[in-house]
Amino acid sequence: MSELSIAVFVSGGGTNLQALIDAAGEGRLNGRISAVISNNSGSHALVRAANAGINGYHISGKRYPDGSDFVTAILEALDKHTINLIILAGYMKLLPIEIIRKFKSRIINIHPALLPKYGGEGMYGLNVHRAVIRSGDMLSGASVHFVDEIFDHGAILIQRTVPVLSDDSPESLSARVLRIEHKILPMAVRMFL
Numbered sequence: 001m002s003e004l005s006i007a008v009f010v011s012g013g014g015t016n017l018q019a020l021i022d023a024a025g026e027g028r029l030n031g032r033i034s035a036v037i038s039n040n041s042g043s044h045a046l047v048r049a050a051n052a053g054i055n056g057y058h059i060s061g062k063r064y065p066d067g068s069d070f071v072t073a074i075l076e077a078l079d080k081h082t083i084n085l086i087i088l089a090g091y092m093k094l095l096p097i098e099i100i101r102k103f104k105s106r107i108i109n110i111h112p113a114l115l116p117k118y119g120g121e122g123m124y125g126l127n128v129h130r131a132v133i134r135s136g137d138m139l140s141g142a143s144v145h146f147v148d149e150i151f152d153h154g155a156i157l158i159q160r161t162v163p164v165l166s167d168d169s170p171e172s173l174s175a176r177v178l179r180i181e182h183k184i185l186p187m188a189v190r191m192f193l
């Protein structure tokens with residue numbers, strides 16, 4: 001494989017997308033971000049994509065009552081850019097099973113905890129950090145893993161830890177974990193290659 005053609009799926013602010021854009025700009029990615037796909041039209045990640053001259057797509061399940069039309073819309077965007085790696089970077093939806101099967105071993109996800117702990121249904125964004133603080137764990141971190149058909153389950157590519165401080169709020173822990181996420185996500189893309 002020569003240069004990777006990457007699609008990044010996002011839902012929110014897109015700081016992980018920005019870390020990937022910056023890494024690509026500095027020649028640290030071995031890949032080109034060809035498309036950004038968001039389920040949320042108001043996602044700041046789409047603004048980041050536009051600022052970087054990357055094609056942005058708003059593809060939401062809500063606009064496609066028929067699930068197969070939703071899958072087709074995603075596949076059309078992916079085919080248009082001959083995508084060979086999908087990165088879920090703060091994508092708060094389950095990817096349709098058809099896409100997971102078609103891109104088997106070519107989808108990675110970043111998760112804001114040390115999987116297999118704090119993964120699965122309902123474990124996203126600040127919910128994860130709330131659960132970690134409630135548990136009394138002294139370590140948290142971030143994981144990049146391959147996506148398979150089970151939620152937050154596939155093989156782990158890379159993990160890094162951060163301390164959980166006694167006065168942490170979900171927001172302060174999230175900020176510490178995000179700093180690690182921004183480092184390990186571009187590293188994971190290089191490992192993938």
Ligand code: GAR
Binds near residue numbers: 092112
């Ligand atoms: C990140 O912390 C990411 O790990 C998390 O959402 C945040 C998105 O931030 N993803 C999940 O919780 C998915 N289960 P960003 O939009 O600033 O990159």
